[in-house]
Amino acid sequence: MSVERLREALLDGDQNRAVLEAKRLVDGGAPGETIVTEAIEKVMEQLGAKCTVEQFNLLEIMLVGRAVTAVMKGLFPEGAPCATVKGAVVLASLEGDVHDLGKNIVKTVLTAKGIGVIDCGKDCSLDKLIEAAKRDNARFICISGLITSVVPQVRRVKGLCLARGLGQIRVVAGGAALKQSTAQSLNVDYVAENAFDGARYIEEIVEASL
Amino acid sequence: MPWLSVGEGVRIPFQPGMSVRDILDGTDHRVRSGCSGTGACGLCLVRIEQGSAGEPTQVERLHLDHASLEEGLRLACQIIASEDLRITIVGRAPRPGWKRAVRRAVKEYGIFELEEVAAGVVHPLGIAVDLGTTFIGLSLWDLTSRRCVSDRQGVNPQAEHGSDVMTRLLSASRSEQKARRLQELAFEAIGEALEDIGLREGINLEQVVRIVLVGNTAMLTLLGGTNHELLLKPRYWTLPIDSPGHWLQRWPARHAIHPGASVWVVPSLAGFVGSDLLAGVLSTEMTEKSEGALLIDFGTNTEIALWDGKSLWVSSAAGGPAFEGAGIGCGMPAERGAIFRITLENSILAFDVVDNAEPLGLCGSGLVDLLAVLVRSGRLDEAGRFLPTIPADGFVLSSAPPGIVLTKRDVDTIQRAKAAIATGVQILMAEAGQGGKQIKRLYVGGAFGQWLDIANAQQIGLLPDIEATSIRLCGNTALAGCEDLLMSPSSVKSLERIRGCAKVVNLSDHDGFHDSFMENLYLRRMKIG
Ligand code: B12
Numbered sequence: 043m044s045v046e047r048l049r050e051a052l053l054d055g056d057q058n059r060a061v062l063e064a065k066r067l068v069d070g071g072a073p074g075e076t077i078v079t080e081a082i083e084k085v086m087e088q089l090g091a092k093c094t095v096e097q098f099n100l101l102e103i104m105l106v107g108r109a110v111t112a113v114m115k116g117l118f119p120e121g122a123p124c125a126t127v128k129g130a131v132v133l134a135s136l137e138g139d140v141h142d143l144g145k146n147i148v149k150t151v152l153t154a155k156g157i158g159v160i161d162c163g164k165d166c167s168l169d170k171l172i173e174a175a176k177r178d179n180a181r182f183i184c185i186s187g188l189i190t191s192v193v194p195q196v197r198r199v200k201g202l203c204l205a206r207g208l209g210q211i212r213v214v215a216g217g218a219a220l221k222q223s224t225a226q227s228l229n230v231d232y233v234a235e236n237a238f239d240g241a242r243y244i245e246e247i248v249e250a251s252l
Numbered sequence: 253m254p255w256l257s258v259g260e261g262v263r264i265p266f267q268p269g270m271s272v273r274d275i276l277d278g279t280d281h282r283v284r285s286g287c288s289g290t291g292a293c294g295l296c297l298v299r300i301e302q303g304s305a306g307e308p309t310q311v312e313r314l315h316l317d318h319a320s321l322e323e324g325l326r327l328a329c330q331i332i333a334s335e336d337l338r339i340t341i342v343g344r345a346p347r348p349g350w351k352r353a354v355r356r357a358v359k360e361y362g363i364f365e366l367e368e369v370a371a372g373v374v375h376p377l378g379i380a381v382d383l384g385t386t387f388i389g390l391s392l393w394d395l396t397s398r399r400c401v402s403d404r405q406g407v408n409p410q411a412e413h414g415s416d417v418m419t420r421l422l423s424a425s426r427s428e429q430k431a432r433r434l435q436e437l438a439f440e441a442i443g444e445a446l447e448d449i450g451l452r453e454g455i456n457l458e459q460v461v462r463i464v465l466v467g468n469t470a471m472l473t474l475l476g477g478t479n480h481e482l483l484l485k486p487r488y489w490t491l492p493i494d495s496p497g498h499w500l501q502r503w504p505a506r507h508a509i510h511p512g513a514s515v516w517v518v519p520s521l522a523g524f525v526g527s528d529l530l531a532g533v534l535s536t537e538m539t540e541k542s543e544g545a546l547l548i549d550f551g552t553n554t555e556i557a558l559w560d561g562k563s564l565w566v567s568s569a570a571g572g573p574a575f576e577g578a579g580i581g582c583g584m585p586a587e588r589g590a591i592f593r594i595t596l597e598n599s600i601l602a603f604d605v606v607d608n609a610e611p612l613g614l615c616g617s618g619l620v621d622l623l624a625v626l627v628r629s630g631r632l633d634e635a636g637r638f639l640p641t642i643p644a645d646g647f648v649l650s651s652a653p654p655g656i657v658l659t660k661r662d663v664d665t666i667q668r669a670k671a672a673i674a675t676g677v678q679i680l681m682a683e684a685g686q687g688g689k690q691i692k693r694l695y696v697g698g699a700f701g702q703w704l705d706i707a708n709a710q711q712i713g714l715l716p717d718i719e720a721t722s723i724r725l726c727g728n729t730a731l732a733g734c735e736d737l738l739m740s741p742s743s744v745k746s747l748e749r750i751r752g753c754a755k756v757v758n759l760s761d762h763d764g765f766h767d768s769f770m771e772n773l774y775l776r777r778m779k780i781g
């Protein structure tokens with residue numbers, strides 16, 4: 043089954059058509075993972091070429107973003123009852139980064155798997171992020187990074203956790219700007235290829251400790 | 253000029269046609285931002301309190317809902333200001349170590365070939381750096397559209413280890429550890445400025461494939477981490493000094509720029525003639541014409557170049573950082589609260605202050621004005637002595653705390669700084685056999701911004717008496733020349749020609765130095781033949 047038509051609909055920013063195409067794929071047996079990695083991520087990569095200083099069209103990108111959000115809602119309807127909440131995750135895009143589509147997908151995927159997510163939003167300062175992790179007794183801090191300039195902030199997270207007695211927290215990074223780096227160079231515990239890869243890592247650790 | 257007011261106290265004059273974000277970027281009151289002002293990030297929130305900011309753009313309507321717009325919320329990068337405006341900054345950026353420089357005239361560059369590493373990079377970028385003793389300036393360029401993307405100016409943190417080059421060279425040659433520290437400081441500062449650009453403009457620094465850096469010889473050897481001890485020996489002042497570049501390999505990894513980026517530290521000419529002066533000469537194009545011209549690049553080390561049509565006579569005068577506002581009790585850099593202009597109206601002193609804030613001190617142009625005005629009104633004589641009626645502590649410009657007082661010692665420091673420069677100019681002219689009439693153009697670079705009052709500077713003998721219309725206030729000529737080297741291969745050739753015809757003059761070698769220096773201490777017009 044081809045994801046081509048879903049890609050076209052997304053790229054056109056046609057939210058209704060995109061939702062219909064996604065539903066068609068799901069009914070045909072395509073896993074959510076394929077839809078996210080083969081359609082959504084690929085389309086946004088194509089869009090990336092347009093997100094430059096010269097030919098920048100905010101409206102066009104916003105429309106695609108809206109279609110992506112609608113497709114995700116269709117795939118993972120909200121309020122789907124999940125049995126137990128396994129270990130809290132604090133999630134954010136860091137200060138200066140306003141990209142949140144990827145982060146929202148991570149949130150959806152983790153929630154669907156029964157993992158509790160505290161969403162600190164986009165453009166979130168390290169202080170706020172770590173404060174939230176402490177308050178909610180988080181076991182994981184998940185960072186979504188789409189612009190390279192947040193890398194120095196990412197590198198500081200572990201140190202700040204340690205300084206506040208939160209050394210046991212695992213830090214997971216993902217997003218286009220971070221996934222090309224190694225965990226070591228980012229000073230994090232894991233760098234996820236995509237939302238599902240990240241979710242598997244978190245599940246493994248949670249299950250091992252049960 | 254119209255004014256942009258921020259909250260109650262701050263007023264900033266601006267050139268109509270600039271965006272509110274760009275106006276704020278040149279001050280301590282920056283608005284947050286995460287894109288290059290394209291309207292992509294939506295972080296640069298301000299509220300309009302008074303005045304008209306025009307209709308919201310389509311981009312603003314995407315970020316701000318109806319209620320927010322009703323409330324007066326707008327995006328600073330989208331408002332093109334043309335008249336007086338009063339705003340509140342909603343998303344305030346932290347106080348910057350780095351500011352946007354005052355925009356100079358932008359040069360047009362032709363198409364050029366890119367290095368191989370740029371092949372896989374969508375938007376190859378280049379960086380020009382002027383590593384100054386007191387300030388560091390840098391600008392980021394798009395190598396394909398050949399436009400300046402952004403720039404920054406900030407303080408060289410090495411100043412903690414001495415405001416003048418000699419102190420820094422001494423401490424570096426005393427201990428290996430100190431030398432490393434000084435090297436690190438410069439390195440880190442450049443990295444910080446880049447990080448600020450990356451974060452605030454949303455620019456991926458991995459696209460940087462080319463860096464060109466100029467500086468005076470002392471700064472280059474300290475950055476290189478070797479040979480700085482040679483500069484302490486006078487015989488090296490007129491000789492070329494290497495600043496080996498093997499450490500440059502660390503640059504790309506440290507600052508997260510493209511791993512294959514080329515880094516070119518433009519070598520200096522001699523111990524006290526740095527590549528900053530060569531770049532300055534390049535940017536003015538003074539050697540392209542046959543008529544005589546003079547460049548004075550004011551700084552902690554003021555560098556002087558005289559073109560006689562065939563040779564370029566170059567030297568440097570260690571005047572100290574007085575005109576950058578350092579080393580003077582009432583001096584300060586041209587920041588918020590600095591008095592930058594003083595006029596005498598009906599025997600009352602009137603002054604203009606940066607940001608229209610409470611005055612805290614005087615920057616270089618303010619000091620020049622103050623001295624000229626005090627001499628003109630007879631309160632200070634040409635030898636630098638106050639009238640007996642003036643209190644022993646000095647001339648009180650403002651008694652409101654913290655108090656701004658020009659002491660006898662301040663006057664003395666300024667006199668010595670300007671005497672060193674004037675002597676340098678005279679000796680170069682004598683060496684080149686040039687008289688005042690042969691100098692058709694005077695380029696003033698460095699410390700003084702756009703506010704230097706030429707008549708006042710000439711009155712106290714800081715600048716030679718040359719027709720005011722032939723004098724250009726050029727700002728940072730070193731950075732401008734460095735940008736030429738980054739953006740135009742023909743400039744690289746011109747630089748070699750300039751090197752080829754340069755003649756280095758050591759002022760202290762000169763017989764007449766001492767006499768001229770004493771003569772030039774007087775606050776009166778500079779004598780040029
Ligand atoms: C959409 C978009 C925007 C939208 C964002 C809308 C929104 N609400 O998010 C808008 C228009 C606002 C925008 C603005 C800008 N953008 Co933009 N944008 C993009 C674009 C086209 C798509 C990003 C996206 O949503 N991808 C889709 C999602 C689903 O993918 P993802 O985030 O990678 O997430 C997946 C995985 O990585 C993973 N994941 C993500 N995070 C995490 C975290 C964890 C813990 C885990 C486990 C997994 C995980 O899960 C997801 C599903 O598998 C990219 C291009 C690209 N190729 O990425 C550029 C891009 C990211 N933008 C870019 C730039 C430069 C900008 C601007 C600065 C533009 C400018 N120059 O003025 C501004 C300001 C940005 C800022 N300060 O934050 C550059 C960044 C360059 C860089 N490396 O630094 C890119 C790469 C475009 C480019 N080629 O130049 N942008």
Ligand code: FES
Binds near residue numbers: 273285288291327330
């Ligand atoms: S939207 Fe104004 S700076 Fe990004």
